[in-house]
Structure formats: structure tokens, C-alpha cells
Amino acid sequence: MVTDPHATSDSSADALVVGGGPGGLSAALYLARYNRSVLVFDTGHGRSTHHQTNHNYLGFPDGIATVGLRELGREQLARYDNIRFVHHRVTAISGDANLGFVATAQGGHAWHGRVVILATGVLDHFPHFPGWEQYVGRSMFWCITCDGYENRGRNILVVGHTDAAAGEAMQLHSLTDRVRLLTNSETIGISPRFQQRLENANIPVIHDHIRTVEGTNGVMTAVITRGNQRLELNSLFSIQGATPETGLASQLGVKLADSGWVDVDSEQKTSVQGVYAAGDVTALHSHQVTAAVHEGAQAASAANYFLYPPELKAD
Known part of the structure; x- marks a missing residue:
């Protein structure tokens, strides 16, 4: 593997x-093992750079930090000299499967490829307060599938003002009877039906904003609201949504689903020939590392088959 920042x-x-x-690392691995040359654009941001430990990935009995999983992936890919990492943010992408694709970064750098796999992820809408980044993955979470089990019986504050947040609070209530919901919004978008469900479950709804938090080393102990309420807690679950990073997909003319995510089929093909998508940007499965790894492998396999000359294809 060659790392070429310039x-x-x-x-x-x-x-x-x-x-x-x-998703991207898995795609690169499979492509390399198909003996394809690969350029991986990685700016070192995204969900897998947070502090959380993944307990759902088979083969790691004690769990594995997502950062550690990335490092292991990079170490594994280092054995393949047909993979190059590029530490530039792609700002524009154009082309087609006939003439080839061109990815461009700030400063005029350009790279050319025959196929494209988009594993651009999402932008999470975490509540912002001083030092909020240190809590992500340690005591501020966004996924009950990933982190709910470790929070059984704990004091949980759900942050969000929609039915999705109310639903998450109800689901967490199956793990602990100490759940509260803080809207952190000017408005309350929770429908009367879900408000009644919250009331029936004795889940208080606090209509206020986060001003600051108390905690050390990423472990949150209390939230202080603008109304000067002090809400003690063990964990915060942020259910304020996420925006899929689909800017490059739109530049290529890729169809988006009604939900806003990239629309793909079961082979991770998009609506544009030669363009594939994998990981959280597709929302094909719940946002899980296991799903992203699978989708990356599937996208790479489909892309590899596309690159074969016609005489090597059965269809």
C-alpha cells in the first residue's frame, strides 16, 4: 500500500x-484481492473516528474500538501494493463509465478511475455544547443497537424532539426504567400519539435546551439546561438525526431515495453505471459496521465484475 498525500x-x-x-476499507480490500488498482480517499473523519467501542462485530469477544478497527483495516490493506491512500477531500467528481471518472480536490489535484465507490457516510447532528466531541462514543451515543445493551439499568437522557426520539426513548425503556427525554429544540415535533405513549411509560418530557454538561474524560454526569435544570445521567442518546453525505452522488447524477439516502440495489449499484455506494450513505441496512463491511464487499464485487471485458461475463 502506498500513501500519497501529494x-x-x-x-x-x-x-x-x-x-x-x-465500508470503504472493505471495498478496497476486495478490489485489491481482485487484482484491481485502488485509490482510497480518506480524510480521517466520520463515525468510525469517534471513541465508541463496537460490541456487535463477530470475532471480538471484548468488543473493539472503531478507531482500532480502522487501524487494523489499514494494516491489512498495507499488504497490497495496488492500494494507495490519498489524504485529500474530494470536492468534485464527474465523468461516466465510458470515458472514465475524474475526482478533484481543492488545489486542482485530480485522479482518474474506471469505477467509483461512494462510502461517504453521514453527518450526525449531535447536540453542541463546550467540549461535546470528547463525549461521543463514551457517554453520548446515537444507536440503541450499538450501545443499548451496555446501558441496561442506567440513567439515560434521550435528546430529540421528534417521534423518532420518542420511539427511541420507548425502546430504551425496555432496558432501563430510568429514561427521560429532553427536546433540545424550540419546537416539539412529537405527535400526540407518541406523547401519550411516553406518558403511559412514565417517561418525562423536558422542553428545554442543553447549555452545558458536567463530566470528565468523556464521561458525562449531568446536563445543565438553559432553564438551569440539572439533569443527572449516566448516558445521553442523541436522536437528532443525520444527513447523508450525498453531494458527490448528486454531482454524478445518482438517484436518491425519497429518504434522501443514495438509492442502491442488492449489489450496491446506483442508478449510474459504474458508480456504487456502500455504508451509512445508503441506509440500506441499519447503520452498523457489520452492514458497512458487507456492503463494501458487495460493491467491490459488483464493480470488479463490471470491469471485466465482455468475453469474461456470462450475461
Whole structure:
């Protein structure tokens, strides 16, 4: 594997993989093992760079930090000299499967590929308060599937003002009877039906905003609201939504689902020939590392088959 932070404008590969999280790393691994050349664009951001420990990935009895999983992935990919990592943020992408694709970064750097795999992830809408980043994955979570089990019987504050937040609070209530919901919004978007469900479950709804928090080393102990309420807690679950990073997909003319995520089929193909998508940006499955790894592998396999000459294809 070659790391080239100053790649030149004539850099090219069979595949351009945009995103260095589990989906992108999995895609790069499979493509390399198909003996394809790969450029992986990784700026070191995204969900897999937070502090959380993943307990759902088979083969790690004690769980594994997502950052550690990324590091292991990079170490595994280092054995393949047909993979190059590029530490540039792709700002524009164009082309088609006939003429090839061009990815461009700020400063005019450009890279060329025959296929594209988009593993660009999402932008989570965490509540912002001084030092909020240190709590993400340690005591501030966004996924009951990932972190609910470890929070059984604990004091949980759900943050959000929609039915989705209310639903998450209800689901967490099956793990602990100490759940409260803080809207952190000017408005309350929880429907009367869900408000009644929360009331029936004795889950208080607090209509206020987070001003600051108390805690050390990423472990939150209390939230202080603008109304000067002090809400003690063990964990905060942020259910304020996420925006899929679909800007590059839109530039390529890729169809988006009604939900806003990239629309893919069961092989991770998008509506544009030669363009594939994997991981959280598709929302094909619940946002899980295991799903992203699977989707990356599937996208790479489909892309590899697409690159074969006609005489090697059965269809």
C-alpha cells in the first residue's frame, strides 16, 4: 500500500473509493484481492473516528474500538501494493463509465478511475455544547443497537424532539426504567400519539435546551439546561438525526431515495453505471459496521465484475 498525500493530476486507478471507514476499507480490500488498482480517499473523519467501542462485530469477544478497527483495516490493506491512500477531500467528481471518472480536490489535484465507490457516510447532528466531541462514543451515543445493551439499568437522557426520539426513548425503556427525554429544540415535533405513549411509560418530557454538561474524560454526569435544570445521567442518546453525505452522488447524477439516502440495489449499484455506494450513505441496512463491511464487499464485487471485458461475463 502506498500513501500519497501529494498525488499528481495524472494519478489513476481502476477504482476510486471515496471514504475510509469500514465500508470503504472493505471495498478496497476486495478490489485489491481482485487484482484491481485502488485509490482510497480518506480524510480521517466520520463515525468510525469517534471513541465508541463496537460490541456487535463477530470475532471480538471484548468488543473493539472503531478507531482500532480502522487501524487494523489499514494494516491489512498495507499488504497490497495496488492500494494507495490519498489524504485529500474530494470536492468534485464527474465523468461516466465510458470515458472514465475524474475526482478533484481543492488545489486542482485530480485522479482518474474506471469505477467509483461512494462510502461517504453521514453527518450526525449531535447536540453542541463546550467540549461535546470528547463525549461521543463514551457517554453520548446515537444507536440503541450499538450501545443499548451496555446501558441496561442506567440513567439515560434521550435528546430529540421528534417521534423518532420518542420511539427511541420507548425502546430504551425496555432496558432501563430510568429514561427521560429532553427536546433540545424550540419546537416539539412529537405527535400526540407518541406523547401519550411516553406518558403511559412514565417517561418525562423536558422542553428545554442543553447549555452545558458536567463530566470528565468523556464521561458525562449531568446536563445543565438553559432553564438551569440539572439533569443527572449516566448516558445521553442523541436522536437528532443525520444527513447523508450525498453531494458527490448528486454531482454524478445518482438517484436518491425519497429518504434522501443514495438509492442502491442488492449489489450496491446506483442508478449510474459504474458508480456504487456502500455504508451509512445508503441506509440500506441499519447503520452498523457489520452492514458497512458487507456492503463494501458487495460493491467491490459488483464493480470488479463490471470491469471485466465482455468475453469474461456470462450475461
